[in-house]
Amino acid sequence: MNCVNYLKIAAIVFLFAACSALAEPSLTIYNQDFAVVRDSLNLNLVQGTNEVRVTDITAHLEPDSVILRDPKGKHAIQILEQNYRADPVSEGLLLSLYEGKEIEFLVTNAQGDEKIVQGKIIRSGYVPHQSGISRYGQQYEARQMRYATGATGQPIIEVDKKLRFSLPGRPLFPSLADDTILKPTIYWLLQADKKARFDAELSYITGGMSWEADYSMLAQEKGDTIQVIGWVTMDNQSGKTFDNARIKLMAGDVSKIQQQDRARALALEELYAGTEMRRPTVTEKAFEDYHLYTLERPTTLHDRETKQVEFLRAEGVKTERLYIYDGVKIDSARYRGYQPEYIRQERDYGTLCNPKVWVMREFKNSQENHLGIPLPRGLVRFYRQDEDGQLEFTGENFIDHTPRDETVRVYTGNAFDLVGERRRTDYKIDTARNWLDESFEIKVRNRKEKDAVEVRVVEHLYRWLSWEIVEKSDSFVKTESQTVEFRVNIPAGKEKVITYKVHYTW
Numbered sequence: 001m002n003c004v005n006y007l008k009i010a011a012i013v014f015l016f017a018a019c020s021a022l023a024e025p026s027l028t029i030y031n032q033d034f035a036v037v038r039d040s041l042n043l044n045l046v047q048g049t050n051e052v053r054v055t056d057i058t059a060h061l062e063p064d065s066v067i068l069r070d071p072k073g074k075h076a077i078q079i080l081e082q083n084y085r086a087d088p089v090s091e092g093l094l095l096s097l098y099e100g101k102e103i104e105f106l107v108t109n110a111q112g113d114e115k116i117v118q119g120k121i122i123r124s125g126y127v128p129h130q131s132g133i134s135r136y137g138q139q140y141e142a143r144q145m146r147y148a149t150g151a152t153g154q155p156i157i158e159v160d161k162k163l164r165f166s167l168p169g170r171p172l173f174p175s176l177a178d179d180t181i182l183k184p185t186i187y188w189l190l191q192a193d194k195k196a197r198f199d200a201e202l203s204y205i206t207g208g209m210s211w212e213a214d215y216s217m218l219a220q221e222k223g224d225t226i227q228v229i230g231w232v233t234m235d236n237q238s239g240k241t242f243d244n245a246r247i248k249l250m251a252g253d254v255s256k257i258q259q260q261d262r263a264r265a266l267a268l269e270e271l272y273a274g275t276e277m278r279r280p281t282v283t284e285k286a287f288e289d290y291h292l293y294t295l296e297r298p299t300t301l302h303d304r305e306t307k308q309v310e311f312l313r314a315e316g317v318k319t320e321r322l323y324i325y326d327g328v329k330i331d332s333a334r335y336r337g338y339q340p341e342y343i344r345q346e347r348d349y350g351t352l353c354n355p356k357v358w359v360m361r362e363f364k365n366s367q368e369n370h371l372g373i374p375l376p377r378g379l380v381r382f383y384r385q386d387e388d389g390q391l392e393f394t395g396e397n398f399i400d401h402t403p404r405d406e407t408v409r410v411y412t413g414n415a416f417d418l419v420g421e422r423r424r425t426d427y428k429i430d431t432a433r434n435w436l437d438e439s440f441e442i443k444v445r446n447r448k449e450k451d452a453v454e455v456r457v458v459e460h461l462y463r464w465l466s467w468e469i470v471e472k473s474d475s476f477v478k479t480e481s482q483t484v485e486f487r488v489n490i491p492a493g494k495e496k497v498i499t500y501k502v503h504y505t506w
Contacts, residue, residue, distance in 0.1 A: 024298060026246040027209070029234060031377065035209035037061075037242075039202045041068075045192040049080065052188040059086065059184050059239025060207035066186065071201045078191040086184040092126035094173045095155065099124050105157075107169035117159055119168050125155035184239070208238035211249050213378030215312075215399075217319075217361070221385045224319045226363075228371065230312030230378075232293065234301060242301045249293040251376035251401060291374045291401075314370045322360040323415055325444055326458040327422030329354040344436065344463050344504070347427060357418035357444065357455065359395065362409045365402055375402040380410050417447040418455065426501070436463055436504040439471070443497050446490040457486040457498055464504040471501035 029035040037058065063084040068077055087093060102120045109115075154165045211234045218227040232249055236242070293311060301307055329352040335343065343349050361382060365371045377400050383391040395412025402408055426439035444455050461467045461482045469476070469484070476484040490496045 024244055024246060025242050026248070027242060027301070028248040028250055028292075029209050029211045030250045031211055031213075033210045034205055034207050035238070037202075037204055037206055041200045041202050042197070043077075043190075043200045044197045045190065045195065047192055047195050050188075050190045050192060052190055054186045054188075054202065055183055057184055057186060057204070057240065058206040058208060061086070061184060061186075062205045062207070063186075065205035067201075067203045068188070068190075069201055070198060072198070075196050075198050075200075076193070077200065080189040080191050081187075082189075083187040084184070085187070089182055091171065092124065095121055095124035095171060096126040098173070103174070104172040105159075105167065105169035106172055116172070117168055119164075120158040122156040122158055122163065206238050208236070210235050213251075213311075213376040214308075215375075215378060215380040217317075217380060217382045218391065219319075219382070219384040219394075221387055224321055226317050226319055226382075228312060228314045228317050229310065230375075231308050232311050232376075234307045234309075236301045236303055236305050236307075239303055241303045244298045244300055246298055247295045247301065249295075249376075251291045251293065251374065291376070293376070312373070316370050317363055318369055319361055319363040322362055322409070323418060323453055323455045324358040324360055324458060325418075325420040325442070325455050326358065326460075327354050327420050327442055328352070328460055328462075340464070344506070345429060345431070350460075350462060351424050353420075353422045355420050356414040357420050359412050359415050360409055361395075361412055362407060364405070364407050366405050372404045374404060375399065375408070377401045382410075382412055418453065419445045419447065420457075421445075425499070434506045437470075437501060438463065438504070439499070439501040441497065441499050442486075443495055444488070444490060445495045446492055448492045450492050452489060452491045454487060454489050455496070457488060459484050459486070459500070461502055461504075463502075464506050466505050468503050469500050470503045471499070473497070473499045476500075 025040070026038045027035050039056070041054065043052070061084070063082070066082065066084075068079060070077060099121050102118050104116050105119050107115055107117055155167060157164045157166070157168055159168050211232055214231045214233060216229045216231075218229070219225070234247070234249075295309060299307065299309070328350050330350060331352060335346070335349065338346070363369060363371075365373070365375060378398065379396060380399055381396040382394045384394050386392050397410045397412060399408055399410060421443040423441055424438065425441050426437065428438075429436040440459070442457055442459075444457065446453055446455075458479075459476075461484065465482065467482070474486050474488060476486045479485050486498050488496045488498065
């Protein structure tokens with residue numbers, strides 16, 4: 001029931017309270033596909049009960065998140081009733097409103113001649129309450145479809161006492177009723193203890209908005225020192241344009257129940273101290289257990305627009321290129337659901353070989369390395385300058401939210417001139433005395449013409465938790481409870497062979 005009908009039934013006289021949106025709305029966009037919107041409304045209230053209607057809202061507003069308040073705390077606002085309508089006028093909706101009635105249809109023949117015919121709408125074919133389908137499930141959706149479209153899913157129109165399962169032409173509707181909405185609308189009944197005019201704040205959570213970070217890592221022809229350029233990309237599919245808005249971006253894993261489930265500024269000052277570079281367009285600060293990035297100047301974010309703003313530019317970032325050979329290849333489909341005890345005794349487990357050597361790029365997110373700022377999750381693209389001066393793309397991958405002083409390691413592809421080979425040479429198990437021995441031989445070949453490389457050979461001791469390497473050709477580093485790493489240097493055109501034997505007990 002809308003506010004107008006409510007007032008008539010209650011037989012109470014209300015005075016209309018004027019309201020209008022003021023300049024500079026503000027947004028906090030989360031990288032989890034939602035945003036918090038804050039708008040100013042100029043309320044002109046009379047003493048008693050006031051009716052207020054607001055249409056300048058998004059199409060994906062969450063009604064139960066709406067907050068209306070006086071930000072200065074001088075005026076108390078009591079909301080007696082809030083009504084949210086989000087089914088704007090459309091041809092289908094108007095057809096459903098005129099079911100059982102006659103309207104005019106404009107019919108155009110093949111020669112382009114037009115004429116008006118009268119048709120009675122028996123069934124519109126319009127499916128109402130689309131917003132309820134995701135909330136109430138498949139049974140609700142099925143009933144809505146049967147109610148609106150029957151078995152055929154088509155409208156039924158009676159023309160000249162004959163039924164047609166289609167529209168005879170373009171429907172021509174009478175004038176809109178007073179309570180017909182053209183876009184999502186909030187109706188309030190507000191109680192005021194005295195006459196007041198002030199700027200209230202309307203805030204709410206909305207879907208249809210997101211942001212993400214993108215990074216470009218630019219390397220010169222030689223060396224591993226790079227330039228880092230960071231962008232934030234904002235996407236607005238909310239159904240509303242925000243003019244001259246103050247925008248903040250929240251980075252972090254904020255707990256947000258989905259409908260279907262019901263201190264960067266200081267670091268940049270230090271980074272750019274003594275340089276001629278411009279001030280950053282985005283500043284950052286810690287906020288609770290997350291990080292908040294603020295655009296330095298207001299910007300207009302149009303509906304259905306994607307906007308990019310640079311938030312990071314750093315020179316002289318030292319990186320290291322790593323070659324990783326993780327030679328074990330597990331047939332996960334075959335061993336899905338296996339218990340550790342079965343894997344321990346499965347003779348063929350872990351004997352398949354992966355020949356690819358991974359190329360990784362690693363850098364420290366520290367102030368000493370010309371960074372030292374919280375890096376939001378995003379896509380990292382690497383480029384290297386060729387001898388002709390052009391940048392060539394060399395790989396990309398995602399990084400997660402990375403605090404300052406943490407190390408970032410990104411997989412960028414497989415090395416063309418490095419080849420790995422891994423095979424098991426021995427397997428013995430004594431289930432009576434609870435031990436198992438397994439031996440491997442790993443070969444890594446460097447087919448580069450000039451450059452020697454260091455390869456980190458990773459081995460996973462997956463048979464059991466208690467293990468000991470009793471024989472080895474090279475020294476190793478224990479990186480995790482069941483992972484070791486051999487670091488070997490391989491000259492150009494040469495091959496390195498690593499052997500080891502591991503003894504398990506349980």
